[in-house]
Amino acid sequence: MSENKTPLIEVKHLKEYFNINTGFMRSKPLKAVDDVSFSINQGETLGLVGESGCGKTTVGRTLLNLYKPTGGEIYYKGKQIKTKADINEFRKKATMVFQDPYSSLNPRMTVSDIIGEPLDIHKAYKTREERHEKILTLMDRVGLNSEHAARYAHEFSGGQRQRIGIARALALDPDFIVCDEPVSALDVSIQAQVINMFDELQQQMGLTYLFIAHDILVVRHISDRIAVMYLGKMVELADAAEIYEHPLHPYTKSLMSAVPQPDPKIARSNKRIVLSGDIPSPLNAPSGCPFHTRCPYATEECSQSMPEFKEISSGHFVACHKAAEIN
Amino acid sequence: MALLEVKDLHTSFFTPAGEVKAVNGLSFNLDRRKVLGIVGESGSGKSVTAYSIMQILASTGKIVSGSIKFDGQELVGAGEKVMKTIRGNKISIIFQDPMTSLNPTYTIGHQLMEAILLHTNRNKHEARERAIEMLRLVNINEPEKRINQYPFEFSGGMRQRIMIAMALACEPDILIADEPTTALDVTIQAQILELMKSLQEELGMAIIMITHDLGVVAQMCDEVIVMYAGSACEQGTADEIFYNPAHEYTKGLMRSIPTADTAGTKLKPITGTPIDLLNLPKGCPFAPRCENAMKICIKERAERMQINEFHQANCWMNVKEGIENGSIEISKEGGEES
Numbered sequence: 065m066s067e068n069k070t071p072l073i074e075v076k077h078l079k080e081y082f083n084i085n086t087g088f089m090r091s092k093p094l095k096a097v098d099d100v101s102f103s104i105n106q107g108e109t110l111g112l113v114g115e116s117g118c119g120k121t122t123v124g125r126t127l128l129n130l131y132k133p134t135g136g137e138i139y140y141k142g143k144q145i146k147t148k149a150d151i152n153e154f155r156k157k158a159t160m161v162f163q164d165p166y167s168s169l170n171p172r173m174t175v176s177d178i179i180g181e182p183l184d185i186h187k188a189y190k191t192r193e194e195r196h197e198k199i200l201t202l203m204d205r206v207g208l209n210s211e212h213a214a215r216y217a218h219e220f221s222g223g224q225r226q227r228i229g230i231a232r233a234l235a236l237d238p239d240f241i242v243c244d245e246p247v248s249a250l251d252v253s254i255q256a257q258v259i260n261m262f263d264e265l266q267q268q269m270g271l272t273y274l275f276i277a278h279d280i281l282v283v284r285h286i287s288d289r290i291a292v293m294y295l296g297k298m299v300e301l302a303d304a305a306e307i308y309e310h311p312l313h314p315y316t317k318s319l320m321s322a323v324p325q326p327d328p329k330i331a332r333s334n335k336r337i338v339l340s341g342d343i344p345s346p347l348n349a350p351s352g353c354p355f356h357t358r359c360p361y362a363t364e365e366c367s368q369s370m371p372e373f374k375e376i377s378s379g380h381f382v383a384c385h386k387a388a389e390i391n
Numbered sequence: 392m393a394l395l396e397v398k399d400l401h402t403s404f405f406t407p408a409g410e411v412k413a414v415n416g417l418s419f420n421l422d423r424r425k426v427l428g429i430v431g432e433s434g435s436g437k438s439v440t441a442y443s444i445m446q447i448l449a450s451t452g453k454i455v456s457g458s459i460k461f462d463g464q465e466l467v468g469a470g471e472k473v474m475k476t477i478r479g480n481k482i483s484i485i486f487q488d489p490m491t492s493l494n495p496t497y498t499i500g501h502q503l504m505e506a507i508l509l510h511t512n513r514n515k516h517e518a519r520e521r522a523i524e525m526l527r528l529v530n531i532n533e534p535e536k537r538i539n540q541y542p543f544e545f546s547g548g549m550r551q552r553i554m555i556a557m558a559l560a561c562e563p564d565i566l567i568a569d570e571p572t573t574a575l576d577v578t579i580q581a582q583i584l585e586l587m588k589s590l591q592e593e594l595g596m597a598i599i600m601i602t603h604d605l606g607v608v609a610q611m612c613d614e615v616i617v618m619y620a621g622s623a624c625e626q627g628t629a630d631e632i633f634y635n636p637a638h639e640y641t642k643g644l645m646r647s648i649p650t651a652d653t654a655g656t657k658l659k660p661i662t663g664t665p666i667d668l669l670n671l672p673k674g675c676p677f678a679p680r681c682e683n684a685m686k687i688c689i690k691e692r693a694e695r696m697q698i699n700e701f702h703q704a705n706c707w708m709n710v711k712e713g714i715e716n717g718s719i720e721i722s723k724e725g726g727e728e729s
């Protein structure tokens with residue numbers, strides 16, 4: 065990663081607030097994503113982890129303008145995405161693979177129609193033959209038997225359905241894919257097949273990924289860098305090996321210590337940092353550092369002011385008042 | 392005598408397409424205070440095994456043959472009356488899908504207390520105290536208030552934890568946990584697993600832990616059964632299964648998990664698709680996907696072989712290796728263990 069190259073994707077102070085009805089004529093903002101900044105280089109995989117509801121999916125969707133951002137800026141190859149035309153162009157180059165291979169595909173559509181849909185929407189072919197050719201090539205690319213193009217999605221196993229979803233995401237020849245928990249619903253052995261495929265596609269096509277998953281070992285395996293979110297905020301970002309071996313933020317520390325290691329001797333000797341304290345609701349996010357209600361190191365300062373997300377060592381960002389002291 | 396003895400269990404579903412042999416020929420023992428892990432790919436029969444023990448199979452499902460003994464008492468064919476004294480009381484289960492197992496029309500306090508009153512010797516006041524204590528143990532904040540709320544007022548992960556509280560509140564002799572932590576975050580999962588472990592030690596409970604997460608198995612289990620196509624292809628102590636796997640499926644499974652060391656390399660998945668339970672082959676059910684399958688594997692299923700004191704497997708590779716290293720001698724009738 066060279067420092068002065070323009071990143072493929074850059075996000076600055078991204079905000080996504082949902083208005084939640086709290087009773088008669090009243091509503092309240094749910095700050096699902098609150099002032100998040102990061103960049104992803106060409107050909108890189110950025111992993112995104114954090115507990116359920118912390119805003120990972122919302123980051124992915126807002127980044128692709130599937131939700132209109134409440135605030136912040138999004139840049140693609142150094143150019144800000146602002147106008148309708150920008151968004152339209154960007155959508156061809158940036159797509160998403162969804163979590164659940166069982167429900168994200170319409171069971172009444174044939175594989176050929178599912179994969180062909182983005183081609184239809186963006187009128188990406190001149191003749192029916194060209195459309196058909198493209199679909200067969202895509203199926204081939206993700207390891208699906210192209211003779212099965214006329215079959216329905218429900219006739220396929222979980223791993224095959226995830227391949228259909230990926231073929232569809234590849235239809236417009238994108239540069240960038242948001243992969244939202246793409247292997248979580250799959251069995252270990254099938255999961256390995258799909259992970260390898262992401263890897264191969266990246267090498268062949270120079271793809272860039274934002275890879276969201278709750279399985280830290282999967283993220284560790286596939287990512288160049290990893291970002292950690294907590295309650296709508298980004299709390300740490302670093303090189304994958306670095307953050308896995310030397311997490312600096314107290315939340316990341318507990319997260320990494322809790323990863324179930326598939327090795328009995330390591331698992332038995334592991335010292336897990338068990339958190340206590342209230343898990344705050346995103347509707348009533350605590351003042352100051354969002355983690356202070358569960359943090360073993362929290363002081364008065366933590367409950368009052370939000371720590372800045374800053375670079376502590378080269379490429380290692382963390383938002384914690386005590387980061388220097390406790391590490 | 393083991394607390395639970397399962398012998399040659401066969402459970403099938405009778406469907407329009409034919410007999411689905413979901414469990415075929417599973418045997419294992421579970422001792423008090425032990426944690427037994429059951430792993431295996433989706434559809435290998437893990438949940439059906441659990442439902443067979445509890446006798447809560449779908450109406451098309453039936454235990455075709457075999458024996459399940461709890462504390463010496465035969466449960467197969469024992470009837471509903473006996474099973475009612477077992478379920479919840481002696482053996483309780485945490486279901487894979489928590490949404491289906493809480494009653495939406497009662498408060499969680501009501502449901503917890505009902506279970507406690509039914510299965511333990513506590514009065515109403517004590518039951519309430521116990522319910523609150525259990526909720527606190529599974530990390531539900533302000534349990535005194537939340538006890539009056541209905542299931543829909545909790546998140547998915549919280550409902551899962553309430554299910555766990557309910558199963559544990561009855562202090563069963565055996566807890567069957569079917570994928571108990573898949574819906575939970577890593578940090579909460581760690582907390583729940585520690586809780587299960589401490590209650591297991593405190594109450595002397597035995598646990599059957601069904602999961603596809605080998606990390607959870609490594610952390611929790613004393614013994615492990617690896618299931619493939621409805622039967623155990625291998626079983627032994629956790630250390631033996633992880634460090635000395637003796638069935639080609641288990642070896643493939645271990646190779647396919649990402650770890651901190653696999654970054655930047657290719658994972659090694661098991662190729663092919665799971666077996667069709669309507670048409671089980673007569674050879675080793677893993678043979679069609681096995682890289683090292685030999686002629687004999689396709690023709691005939693390997694008998695259970697004792698790998699060592701702590702470890703058994705049904706895989707012809709062990710015979711091949713045994714012959715090669717001289718630990719198995721060949722008599723005229725063919726391969727036999729020495």
Ligand SMILES: Nc1ncnc2c1ncn2[C@@H]1O[C@H](COP(=O)(O)OP(=O)(O)OP(=O)(O)O)[C@@H](O)[C@H]1O
Pocket residue numbers: 082094096114115116117118119120121122123278346
């Ligand atoms: N369309 C929406 N309307 C209102 N609130 C929403 C919407 N989408 C998400 N939220 C809320 O925003 C927060 C972040 O949700 P998000 O789905 O991004 O979390 P996540 O990190 O992807 O979680 P998970 O790991 O469970 O998928 C949650 O509190 C969620 O309830």
Ligand SMILES: Nc1ncnc2c1ncn2[C@@H]1O[C@H](COP(=O)(O)OP(=O)(O)OP(=O)(O)O)[C@@H](O)[C@H]1O
Pocket residue numbers: 404406411413431432433434435436437438439440449451452487603668
């Ligand atoms: N009610 C049913 N009718 C017909 N077949 C069934 C029924 N329930 C289960 N089966 C079949 O029995 C086999 C074993 O299913 P089981 O639910 O035990 O798998 P599992 O190992 O628990 O899988 P998973 O990891 O996906 O939970 C599967 O092939 C399944 O399709």
Ligand code: SF4
Pocket residue numbers: 313314315353354355356357359360361362363366371383384385386387
């Ligand atoms: S800022 Fe304070 S509360 Fe937040 S993580 Fe750091 S020490 Fe803990």
Ligand SMILES: [Mg+2]
Pocket residue numbers: 120121122244
């Ligand atoms: Mg999500």
Ligand SMILES: [Mg+2]
Pocket residue numbers: 437438439487569
């Ligand atoms: Mg199951």
